[in-house]
Amino acid sequence: MSAFPYSTLMVQGTTSDAGKSTVVAALCRLLRRAGVAVAPFKPQNMALNSAVTRDGGEIGRAQALQAIAAGIEPHTDLNPVLLKPSSDTGAQVIIHGRVRADMSARDYHQYKTVAMAAVLESHARLRAQYGAVIVEGAGSPAEINLRARDIANMGFAEAVDCPVLLVADIDRGGVFAHLLGTLACLSDSERARVIGFVINRFRGDIKLLEPGLDWLEAQTGKPVLAVLPYLHGLYLDAEDAVQTGPRRDGKFRVVVPSTPRMSNHTDFDPLRFHPDVDLRFVRQGEPIPGADLIVLPGSKNTRGDLAWLQQHGWPHQIRRHLRYGGKVIGICGGFQMLGDEVIDPDGVEGAAGRTDALGLLPLATTLTREKRLVQVRGHCVFAPDAAGAAVAGYEIHMGVSSGEALRRPAFEIDGRPEGACSEDGQVLGTYLHGLFDDAAACAALLRWAGLHSEHAVDSAALREASLERIADAAEPLMARLLALGNR
Incomplete structure (x- = not known):
């Protein structure tokens, strides 16, 4: 691999569960393979799945997984703001791994300027320690009601002036509308920093998809950098959504x-x-x-x-x-x-x-x-x-x-x-x-x-094998990123 051209690269999604966490983990693993010191980063996470760092802090579970992909110890700078919902309108606010307060959604919206300071502090520390920081957005940048004081998506990207990948999930349908509609909701400067699209969870004949890809690139002037396959049976810690998986006929x-x-x-x-x-x-x-x-x-x-x-x-x-x-x-x-x-x-x-x-x-x-x-x-x-x-x-x-x-x-x-x-x-x-x-x-x-069973589940081995699988699938994306950034 030639030198990775992005000191900070952000992965945003058109929806929740579009595949942002997986793409970040895959890129972290690929950079680790290439000998690049890399750290994952999520400015603000809202999730009830969390992990404990060695120093006794609390971060999102997905960032702990991404740290494994990057080959580093999970720490609180990887996810400086964690929101744990306690009701439909309130959440526990965790800053740098420690509970700061319980806040209503309205109160937290006012608090975001303080939270942004914590986010920028953590990002600066990571930039000083690692050759690359791969950032995961939250939800979608097209939530108009959340644009003011945004720290999770384009508000962060604008603050640190980093390029953005936009990921959409084709398995749920409407992928072209998701991508085109998200761009339409962004400001001119925000649209300009989107360097390309990633279409996730594709299954089928890629030839049948290509006319749509050509249309999307013609409409937006932005390239589709990768179409990632639907990978069955992945053992990856979910950020929040319950992973039910296929129904087994276990006894x-x-x-x-x-x-x-x-x-x-x-x-x-x-x-x-x-x-x-x-x-x-x-x-x-x-x-x-x-x-x-x-x-x-x-x-x-x-x-x-x-x-x-x-x-x-x-x-x-x-x-x-x-x-x-x-x-x-x-x-x-x-x-x-x-x-x-x-x-x-x-x-x-x-x-x-x-x-x-x-x-x-x-x-x-x-x-x-x-x-x-x-x-x-x-x-x-x-x-x-x-x-x-x-x-x-x-x-x-x-x-x-x-x-x-x-x-x-x-x-x-x-x-x-x-x-x-x-x-x-x-x-x-x-x-x-x-x-x-x-x-x-x-x-x-x-x-x-x-249950007296001869079978055992090695969680660490399954997780590691899944990280290798998603990294292998994302190799074409890494190649396109290198070509785009080094030209």
């Missing part, structure tokens, strides 16, 4: 309620790829199917999601499931829901008060303003045949749990007990996200729940 059914504020659903990716597991997310209005294992996921609003479970009949179904010998796991907010009550004296999640929980473990949780952010390692102790199996993960939670259940821990982490198990051995709760990522822990948990 062991795991059911997860898709609560309104479910967080870190990437916890379930190893189960989604396990050949013997049929993983199902149950959304509002869908019947609750029979299961071998029910897992209550993490939550950004534990009391709100608990009320949702109660409203939709989950407590009755869970108790029926247990009577028939099924197992239940609660992760983070799901762990808090397993107890007797969740108390919020300071109004951390909304109005102060208390909520009766499911009563499956004798413990109570008090929500606190201080957020625990830490990477952890340890081993399983929840069952005799699981003892010693390694587990690794991370904690992201606001709240302290106490009670009799904690005398029967699920894990030993850094020399301390963690989590809880019921006396009858049917219910397990933990604050650990990523507990299924380690093959030994995943096998032990599934064995405890009733």
Whole structure:
């Protein structure tokens, strides 16, 4: 590879989930292959999937994945502003990895000048350390109502004067309208910095697409730099949207309620790829199917999601499931829901008060303003045949749990007990996200729940293979970028 001609290159999309995260990860991997010191960057991310950095900060999960692609340690400068929605109109605002405040959408709009200063500080530090910074936009730059004080898309690109790639997803239809319409919503200076288009998730005969590509280039005067194929079976941490994947005919059914504020659903990716597991997310209005294992996921609003479970009949179904010998796991907010009550004296999640929980473990949780952010390692102790199996993960939670259940821990982490198990051995709760990522822990948990399988899922190997696949697919895009920038 000749010298990469862009010190900062931004990837924006015509819609959410157009493929921005994947394109950034692919470019980071290709630059790493070429020996270029590269860092991913997302000025502002709104997502409930997050990761903990080694220094105890919190960033978007997609940026942690992109850091792996780039071969660097995830750190808070990669995603200086993270918004974690707690309601339809409010979010927790995280700056440089630390909670700054809970704000309404209107208040945050006024706060963006402060957030932009944090964004530019982080970008400057990355530019000083790396030969290239590959930036991911958020949503679409064509959201007219969000143009003022924009820090996520063209507002950032204009501030640092960087070129932009525009990505559109052809699989959802209307790709030419998406691209042409997005350009029409931009200012003259913003349109000028779009150096070309990337069409993502194409499947079919490329010859049938070529007349459309010619038309688009004639209409806009901008080149289509690459048409990326639809790649099936990728194991990549999702930024926010739940990745359901193809329905498997696994003999062991795991059911997860898709609560309104479910967080870190990437916890379930190893189960989604396990050949013997049929993983199902149950959304509002869908019947609750029979299961071998029910897992209550993490939550950004534990009391709100608990009320949702109660409203939709989950407590009755869970108790029926247990009577028939099924197992239940609660992760983070799901762990808090397993107890007797969740108390919020300071109004951390909304109005102060208390909520009766499911009563499956004798413990109570008090929500606190201080957020625990830490990477952890340890081993399983929840069952005799699981003892010693390694587990690794991370904690992201606001709240302290106490009670009799904690005398029967699920894990030993850094020399301390963690989590809880019921006396009858049917219910397990933990604050650990990523507990299924380690093959030994995943096998032990599934064995405890009733699945004795010869198969194991190596999450790290699957993730690495997927990064290599997307990088291979993006090689023509890199070639066009080099030719465009070096001419």
